[in-house]
Amino acid sequence: MMNSSGVAVEARGLTVQRGSRTVLRGLDFTVEPGRITGLLGPSGCGKSTLMRAVVGTQAKVTGTLQVLGSPAGHPSLRPRVGYVTQAPSVYTDLTVRQNLDYFAAVLRPGRAHRDTRRDAVTRALTEVDLTSHEDALAGNLSGGQRTRVSLAVALLGTPDLLVLDEPTVGLDPVLRRDLWQLFHTLAAERSTTLLISSHVMDEAERCHRLLLMREGEILADDTPDALRTAAGTDTVEEAFLHLVDAAATRKENAR
Numbered sequence: 001m002m003n004s005s006g007v008a009v010e011a012r013g014l015t016v017q018r019g020s021r022t023v024l025r026g027l028d029f030t031v032e033p034g035r036i037t038g039l040l041g042p043s044g045c046g047k048s049t050l051m052r053a054v055v056g057t058q059a060k061v062t063g064t065l066q067v068l069g070s071p072a073g074h075p076s077l078r079p080r081v082g083y084v085t086q087a088p089s090v091y092t093d094l095t096v097r098q099n100l101d102y103f104a105a106v107l108r109p110g111r112a113h114r115d116t117r118r119d120a121v122t123r124a125l126t127e128v129d130l131t132s133h134e135d136a137l138a139g140n141l142s143g144g145q146r147t148r149v150s151l152a153v154a155l156l157g158t159p160d161l162l163v164l165d166e167p168t169v170g171l172d173p174v175l176r177r178d179l180w181q182l183f184h185t186l187a188a189e190r191s192t193t194l195l196i197s198s199h200v201m202d203e204a205e206r207c208h209r210l211l212l213m214r215e216g217e218i219l220a221d222d223t224p225d226a227l228r229t230a231a232g233t234d235t236v237e238e239a240f241l242h243l244v245d246a247a248a249t250r251k252e253n254a255r
């Protein structure tokens with residue numbers, strides 16, 4: 001169920017205070033359903049804070065934030081939203097499959113037959129390409145493999161919205177490519193909405209739409225093509241720099 005305007009996420013005047021700082025400043029943006037939206041910007045600009053607001057774990061959020069037609073954090077969204085944090089948490093003393101079995105039982109207590117849960121675990125393991133490591137202790141995995149275990153946990157419930165905080169950091173180019181293929185498959189075949197953060201601009205080109213952030217503000221909300229065309233640049237990275245300069249000039253002129 002989407003809201004009346006057919007968007008997956010809609011923010012109006014979204015403001016977040018962390019400590020004494022205003023970390024997000026009155027943001028307006030939308031996330032289209034069934035598409036991959038990249039959330040890009042330098043370290044500290046507020047990407048993780050924005051994602052935490054969307055999944056409903058961030059305190060001191062003001063403004064309006066609708067997610068799949070309900071206010072962010074509404075209990076009905078729990079099974080519909082998958083979230084992988086920037087520092088993925090897995091139980092290091094359990095194997096990969098045991099981790100997934102555990103989360104499957106927590107996510108679907110009593111709702112699904114054991115065999116159904118087992119099938120969901122097997123499917124999620126295949127999707128993140130960890131079948132060959134299913135009996136390895138999570139504590140012995142590389143950072144990228146652990147990220148993929150967390151991603152598999154998020155995929156267990158076949159969520160409508162997947163919020164992934166820098167899921168490809170530290171992965172080799174082959175794995176990065178494979179994960180992006182998985183993201184595109186999820187969007188195309190399951191109509192999953194994906195919101196994916198990165199501070200690597202070359203990943204921008206793989207997204208359908210982009211939210212470019214800087215210092216708690218959204219500089220642009222558009223397709224990669226439109227951003228390049230509007231800025232007259234060859235890459236999204238150059239377009240981003242162009243927007244940063246334009247915003248600095250505007251601020252200077254406003255003084």
Ligand SMILES: Nc1ncnc2c1ncn2[C@@H]1O[C@H](COP(=O)(O)OP(=O)(O)OP(=O)(O)O)[C@@H](O)[C@H]1O
Pocket residue numbers: 018019020021023041042043044045046047048049050086199
């Ligand atoms: N508990 C806190 N109290 C005060 N400020 C905080 C707190 N947590 C985060 N911040 C500040 O909020 C801002 C946004 O942080 P956030 O983690 O959202 O950035 P980010 O874009 O995800 O960065 P990165 O790319 O490094 O993950 C940063 O300036 C950070 O210092």
Ligand SMILES: [Mg+2]
Pocket residue numbers: 047048049086165
């Ligand atoms: Mg972050």
